Amino acid sequence: MITYIIRRLLYTIPIVFGVLLITFILFIVVSGDTSVEEAGKSASKETIEEIRKERGYDKPLFLSWDSQFIKHLKNTLVFDFGRARDRELIIDKIKRGAGPSLSLTIPMFLGTLIISVSLALVVAFLRGTIIDILAVLLCVAGMSIPFLSFILFGQYFLAFKWGLFPVFFSPDLTMVQYLALPVLIGIAAGLGGNLRFYRTVMLDEMRSDYVRTAFAKGLSVRRVLFKHVLKNAMIPIITRVVLAIPFLFLGSLLLERFFGIPGLGYLMIEAIGARDRYVIMAMTYIGALLFVVFNLITDICYAFVDPRISLE
Amino acid sequence: MNDNQTLLSVENVSTHFFTEDGVARAVQDVSFSIKKGKTFALVGESGCGKSVTALSIMRLVSTPSGKIVGGNIVFEGRNLLELSGKQIRQIRGNKIAMIFQEPMTSLNPVYTVGNQIVEAIRLHQKKSIKAAWADATETLRKVGIADPEQRVSEYPHQMSGGMRQRVMIAMAVSCEPTLLIADEPTTALDVTIQAQILDLLDQLQEQNGMSILLITHDLGVVAERADNVAVMYASRIVEVADSRTLFAEPLHPYTQGLLKSLPRLGLSAKRLQTISGTVPDPLHFPAGCKFHPRCCVGCSDKRCQTVEPKLRKVPSGRYVACWYAPGYEKKCKT
Amino acid sequence: MLLLTRGFPLNEQGVKLKKELPKGRGLWVDGLRRLRRRKLAMVSFGIIMVYLLLTGFVCVTEIFDWQVGPARWDEKVGSEYEPPSAENIFGTDFLGRSVFRKTLYGTKISITVAFWASVISLGIGVPLGAIAGYFRGVVDEIIVWLYTTLSSIPYILLILAFALVLRGKTVFGYKLAGITSVYLAIGFTSWVGICRLIRGEVIKHKDREYVLAARSYGCGNSRIILRYIIPNVFHIIIINFSLSFVGFIQAEVILSFLGLGEKTRPSWGAMIDAARLDLPKGYWWEMTAATIAIFFISLALNIFGDALRDSLDPKLRIQ
Numbered sequence: 001m002i003t004y005i006i007r008r009l010l011y012t013i014p015i016v017f018g019v020l021l022i023t024f025i026l027f028i029v030v031s032g033d034t035s036v037e038e039a040g041k042s043a044s045k046e047t048i049e050e051i052r053k054e055r056g057y058d059k060p061l062f063l064s065w066d067s068q069f070i071k072h073l074k075n076t077l078v079f080d081f082g083r084a085r086d087r088e089l090i091i092d093k094i095k096r097g098a099g100p101s102l103s104l105t106i107p108m109f110l111g112t113l114i115i116s117v118s119l120a121l122v123v124a125f126l127r128g129t130i131i132d133i134l135a136v137l138l139c140v141a142g143m144s145i146p147f148l149s150f151i152l153f154g155q156y157f158l159a160f161k162w163g164l165f166p167v168f169f170s171p172d173l174t175m176v177q178y179l180a181l182p183v184l185i186g187i188a189a190g191l192g193g194n195l196r197f198y199r200t201v202m203l204d205e206m207r208s209d210y211v212r213t214a215f216a217k218g219l220s221v222r223r224v225l226f227k228h229v230l231k232n233a234m235i236p237i238i239t240r241v242v243l244a245i246p247f248l249f250l251g252s253l254l255l256e257r258f259f260g261i262p263g264l265g266y267l268m269i270e271a272i273g274a275r276d277r278y279v280i281m282a283m284t285y286i287g288a289l290l291f292v293v294f295n296l297i298t299d300i301c302y303a304f305v306d307p308r309i310s311l312e
Numbered sequence: 313m314n315d316n317q318t319l320l321s322v323e324n325v326s327t328h329f330f331t332e333d334g335v336a337r338a339v340q341d342v343s344f345s346i347k348k349g350k351t352f353a354l355v356g357e358s359g360c361g362k363s364v365t366a367l368s369i370m371r372l373v374s375t376p377s378g379k380i381v382g383g384n385i386v387f388e389g390r391n392l393l394e395l396s397g398k399q400i401r402q403i404r405g406n407k408i409a410m411i412f413q414e415p416m417t418s419l420n421p422v423y424t425v426g427n428q429i430v431e432a433i434r435l436h437q438k439k440s441i442k443a444a445w446a447d448a449t450e451t452l453r454k455v456g457i458a459d460p461e462q463r464v465s466e467y468p469h470q471m472s473g474g475m476r477q478r479v480m481i482a483m484a485v486s487c488e489p490t491l492l493i494a495d496e497p498t499t500a501l502d503v504t505i506q507a508q509i510l511d512l513l514d515q516l517q518e519q520n521g522m523s524i525l526l527i528t529h530d531l532g533v534v535a536e537r538a539d540n541v542a543v544m545y546a547s548r549i550v551e552v553a554d555s556r557t558l559f560a561e562p563l564h565p566y567t568q569g570l571l572k573s574l575p576r577l578g579l580s581a582k583r584l585q586t587i588s589g590t591v592p593d594p595l596h597f598p599a600g601c602k603f604h605p606r607c608c609v610g611c612s613d614k615r616c617q618t619v620e621p622k623l624r625k626v627p628s629g630r631y632v633a634c635w636y637a638p639g640y641e642k643k644c645k646t
Numbered sequence: 647m648l649l650l651t652r653g654f655p656l657n658e659q660g661v662k663l664k665k666e667l668p669k670g671r672g673l674w675v676d677g678l679r680r681l682r683r684r685k686l687a688m689v690s691f692g693i694i695m696v697y698l699l700l701t702g703f704v705c706v707t708e709i710f711d712w713q714v715g716p717a718r719w720d721e722k723v724g725s726e727y728e729p730p731s732a733e734n735i736f737g738t739d740f741l742g743r744s745v746f747r748k749t750l751y752g753t754k755i756s757i758t759v760a761f762w763a764s765v766i767s768l769g770i771g772v773p774l775g776a777i778a779g780y781f782r783g784v785v786d787e788i789i790v791w792l793y794t795t796l797s798s799i800p801y802i803l804l805i806l807a808f809a810l811v812l813r814g815k816t817v818f819g820y821k822l823a824g825i826t827s828v829y830l831a832i833g834f835t836s837w838v839g840i841c842r843l844i845r846g847e848v849i850k851h852k853d854r855e856y857v858l859a860a861r862s863y864g865c866g867n868s869r870i871i872l873r874y875i876i877p878n879v880f881h882i883i884i885i886n887f888s889l890s891f892v893g894f895i896q897a898e899v900i901l902s903f904l905g906l907g908e909k910t911r912p913s914w915g916a917m918i919d920a921a922r923l924d925l926p927k928g929y930w931w932e933m934t935a936a937t938i939a940i941f942f943i944s945l946a947l948n949i950f951g952d953a954l955r956d957s958l959d960p961k962l963r964i965q
Contacts, residue, residue: 018795023807031811128376140952144892144944146899148918149937156925209417215372216412217432217483218405220397227431231422247800254900258922268803272810272904280807287800295798307467308421332680 008299012292019288024072027281033057037275038085054082081282085274090282093267101251101263104179108186109248112194113241115187120198121225127203136199142192150189151258154181169260182255201236205229234305242298246290250283319523320369320491321345325383327361327368329594330376336594338364338378340547343623346491346540351517351524353538353555355531355570357591361547362527363413366493369525370410371400387491406436409484413496415476419468425452425479426464429486436487451482456512474505478512485516492517493525498533510537531574535559543567546592546602549623552631563632565609601635609636677881677958687953693946697753704754716750719743719912727929737931739920748912749935755902755913756943759829760894764887766833771840772883776871778841779848789845793838804835805897809906824908828901832894840886847879881958888951892944899940914940 035051036043052058062069075081081090123135158181159167165181166173205211206229214224249264256265264283271279327339339361346352354362367373368380371392385392387408392400412418420428429448433439439447445464452460455478468476477497484492494513498506514537517524526538534541534555542552543566551564562568569587589606592598598605600617610616615635623631627639634640681687700716707717720743728738736745778789796804808831815827851857852875860874901907902915909916914936921933 014791015795015798018791019799022795022799026807026811030815140948141941141945144941144948146896146918146937146940146944148899148903148915149933149940152918152922152925152933153937156930160926209412209414210420212372213412213418213480213483214420216370216404216410218401218403218435219431220401228420228423232420250800250803253802253904268806269904272806272906275810277807277810280803280810284799284803284807287803288798291798291800306422308469332683 005296005300008296012296015292016289019285019292020073020076023076023281023285024069027277028068028072029061031277034275034277076285079282079286081285082278084271084279085276090279093279094264094282094286097251097262097264097267098249099263100261101256101265102248103175104182104186104255104261104263105248105251107179108183108190108252109244111183111187112190116191116194117198117237119191119195120202121230123195123199124202124206124229125221125225127206136196139192139196139199142189143196145189147189147254150185151254154185154188155258158184169262178259178261182252182259182261186252186255197240198233198237201233202229205232208232231305235302238301238305239298242294242301243291245294246287249290250287317347318345319348320385320387320525322365322369323384323386325365325368325380325385327364327373327378327380329378331595334595337547337597338594339368341622342383342544342547342549344540344542344549344552346523346525348490348523349517349521350539351526351537353526353528353534353541354544355528355534355541356544357529359591359594360544361594362544363495365544366410366495366525366527369493370404370408371395372404372410402436405432405484405489406487407489408491408493409487409489410493410495411477411480411484411497413499415473415480415500418480419476421468424465424467425471429464429479429483432483433486447486448482451486452479454516455479455482455485456508457482473501474509477501477505477509481509481512481516485520485522488520489522491523491525493527495527496529497526499529506533513537531570543570546597547594548602548633549631550603550633552623557630563626563630563637564603564634565607565636566603569606569608601633610634674881674958677954681953681957684953684957687950690946690950690953693942694950697757697943697946700750701754701757704751716747716754719747719751721747723747727924730931736935737929739932740924745917745932745935748917748932749914749939751912752914752917752936753939753943755825755908755911756895756898756940759825759832759898759907760891762829763832763836763894763897764891766829767837767890768840768883768887769837770833771837772844772876774837775841775844776848776876779845780852780867780871780875782849786845789841793841796835797838801835805831805901806904806906808834809901813906824910825898825913828898828907831901831906832897836890836894839890840883843882843886844879847882848875851875851878885951885955885958888947888954892947892951895940895943895947 033052035048035055035057038051038055056068056071059071060067064070079091084090084093119135123132126132155167159165166178169178202225206225210232211224211228214228219227250268251261251263251265253265253268255261256263257269260266267279268283271277271283321343322345323343325339325342326337329336329338342361342365344352344354354365356362364373364378369385369387369392371380373380380393383393387403392403395403419425426445426448429451430441430444433444433447434441437444449460449464452464457463457475457478463471463475468479471479477500481497492513497513498509501509510533513524513526516522526533528534538555540552541555541558542549543558543564544550545566551558551562551567553563558567559571562571566587569585572585573587587606592602592605599620600615601607601610601620604610604613604616607616613635619635621633621635621640623633624640625631626637632640704716706712707714722742723734723744724738724742726738726740726742728734728742730737734744734746736749739745739748774789774793778786809827812827812830848871857870857874860870865874898907898913899915899918902913903919905919907913907915917932917936921929921936925933
């Protein structure tokens with residue numbers, strides 16, 4: 001077990017290095033020296049020079065001990081991303097935004113998961129009937145409506161017109177009040193794709209030989225579904241669930257924008273507006289790192305569900 | 313056919329699959345009966361419908377595409393096709409058990425074998441968990457698994473193919489069924505293991521007095537172990553006889569072809585014969601006798617090409633479906 | 647041999663394999679015949695064709711500078727914010743322009759972006775996947791490392807990063823503006839899926855008898871890949887193309903909405919962005935028009951892609 005984890009950890013090193021390389025090429029090499037733009041229109045030469053020094057644009061890109069690449073490696077690895085355009089440390093901004101983002105995405109994620117897995121079991125149970133076909137069609141239709149339309153129409157009708165929810169975040173509202181509508185919209189928008197995925201997983205499992213054996217024993221459909229199919233289907237479900245967790249930290253770009261929730265999605269939208277690539281770079285790196293970590297966790301989770309995977 | 317020696321009688325059963333490409337008539341008008349304590353073999357090439365016949369008896373034909381469209385399956389005096397879902401579940405695994413071709417995939421990979429056997433036992437018998445586990449261990453010992461106390465808590469992937477098939481058999485016989493359906497139980501196994509598994513089935517039959525429906529494409533297996541044989545071709549039974557008679561004097565050209573393609577001791581000088589052509593597609597069966605395109609007797613006979621012969625009793629007391637079988641037509645006209 | 651013998655699931659594969667033997671029908675003939683029998687898929691195909699023809703029509707009007715229909719989206723047809731009427735079926739926007747014409751014009755932008763994004767992603771993914779799967783060894787490891795790295799960066803961030811960085815850059819004297827940076831960003835970030843699929847398939851195929859046979863009579867590696875292996879995995883490319891097209895259209899909408907896309911010409915994303923401010927005032931029609939336009943092409947592509955997959959390769963699933 002320990003050796004397995006160590007080996008998996010070693011395997012993540014080239015991936016993390018790759019992420020560092022890609023972010024460097026994308027944000028430093030291709031973007032180039034943006035100190036003039038950063039300093040603003042009426043900045044003095046000194047200010048520009050100062051920014052160039054701080055960002056390290058005056059140093060060579062590669063091939064030197066104080067090159068920009070080495071600096072990028074050193075700083076990024078310890079989460080030192082420098083300052084944003086408004087001179088605040090980027091890492092502080094990220095720390096501040098994580099809480100609101102998670103309080104939005106976790107209920108949204110759990111809600112979608114629970115509803116879609118239970119509906120998928122029902123639909124798999126009714127496979128081939130008219131309800132199943134209708135459900136699949138509805139899923140595809142739901143997947144085809146753009147996320148933006150879900151948000152805009154949801155906000156307009158439920159909050160603006162009918163006044164069921166507050167329209168916008170404000171500090172004097174309780175969390176439940178201002179999160180209810182975005183969570184609801186998020187669940188509605190994600191349901192189609194998720195339900196269809198879990199249904200496919202369940203139906204794939206139901207075609208297996210062991211399901212036939214279970215039926216031949218005289219088990220009822222319900223028992224076959226809940227005892228035999230569900231546990232085998234856990235493998236793809238766990239993959240999807242664990243790999244979705246890094247995205248929870250990133251928040252929801254569009255939902256946070258529309259409901260004014262001061263999370264990481266909002267931070268990114270602001271950064272895009274201000275063309276502040278260092279914030280985006282920090283988020284990219286953290287997102288990738290989380291993904292790598294949770295990928296590792298997925299692999300370890302498999303071992304608990306699937307006895308065929310030995311950790312040696 | 314309904315004397316008290318008969319355990320199961322299948323009467324004019326047809327099973328069709330309604331696919332996107334049309335209706336596949338996988339089983340057509342199949343009839344046979346199995347006597348208590350005897351072994352009945354269903355022989356045929358791949359795709360002839362023998363497995364679907366077995367699944368029809370269990371009412372396990374895959375829904376929604378597959379459907380039993382006609383006939384009766386009478387088991388211990390009850391028509392299985394008229395039972396409710398709950399009633400048939402009480403028969404499955406309890407009175408009629410089934411083992412499958414692929415021991416590799418037929419066991420659930422995420423549960424221990426003990427768990428899966430205990431599940432079957434506790435479903436049909438009122439037993440405590442502890443007693444059921446003891447039973448499971450005992451059954452594993454009975455099917456010849458060494459060290460059953462340890463094996464019972466292992467997962468299927470830790471066992472070899474032959475051992476898994478033994479586990480399947482243990483699961484099937486754990487409730488002492490009166491009929492065991494063995495669907496190509498040895499096809500996926502090594503030759504040496506094959507004989508062991510078949511011997512095990514024989515031995516269990518002696519102990520429990522159960523009947524066996526043995527489904528196979530291997531005539532060699534049939535000769536040794538079956539009491540009665542039905543030969544299936546393209547979704548129909550073409551000949552039924554007791555195995556000794558069938559081997560001595562096959563009536564249907566297809567059976568004759570199958571026998572000629574079997575290697576036999578002492579006849580090594582001659583080349584083995586083959587049946588030319590391939591099994592017809594269940595979506596597009598040829599008109600008339602389905603065997604006629606491959607038949608050396610009737611391939612140019614107008615009647616064989618247009619009218620399909622039904623399975624009938626011929627004067628010698630056997631059942632066959634061929635216009636050329638001795639006495640077939642005489643019987644037909646009267 | 648076939649699933650029919652096992653009796654349990656008689657699926658299309660089982661029947662298809664069987665048929666191929668006596669009649670020599672190919673995968674494509676068989677698959678397309680099966681596809682043609684699905685009514686919903688054919689209706690979807692019709693819808694897709696309408697969108698494509700519209701795109702072609704807008705392109706032609708632009709090339710020849712015809713002043714008809716969607717090409718005159720910039721024209722003032724009424725007063726500001728006119729609700730839908732017989733004259734302007736989707737009403738007018740804040741400058742009194744026809745929302746209907748803007749929607750039609752937006753079709754061209756979206757389809758063009760999705761098309762070029764597909765071309766780029768296939769152009770990178772298919773060769774890389776084929777090379778990795780065929781040659782294995784160090785080449786394979788480098789390519790796998792590359793796509794594992796790329797796929798560990800959350801997609802939305804990667805695409806935003808590319809769009810942000812590429813925007814306004816000058817490459818070979820060509821300034822990347824508007825939709826060019828959008829489809830480059832989408833294309834460069836979305837080849838991982840198809841690359842992984844193709845690599846897997848090529849590994850499966852490269853030791854098959856027909857490849858060994860080709861090698862035995864002296865075919866070179868490039869010839870084997872192009873003439874023997876690619877045609878055998880081509881249906882996967884087609885299926886992937888039709889299913890990822892939807893994602894590209896939606897990505898374009900989000901990027902345009904975030905202000906990283908087309909600025910000067912109407913696109914669906916820009917229309918939604920405009921509607922964001924209009925909707926609270928009760929001007930719902932621009933939003934509705936864009937939603938409907940996106941909904942129907944997405945629905946059609948989803949249904950058609952699924953049907954295509956089921957007909958050509960029932961075993962292939964969404965990764």
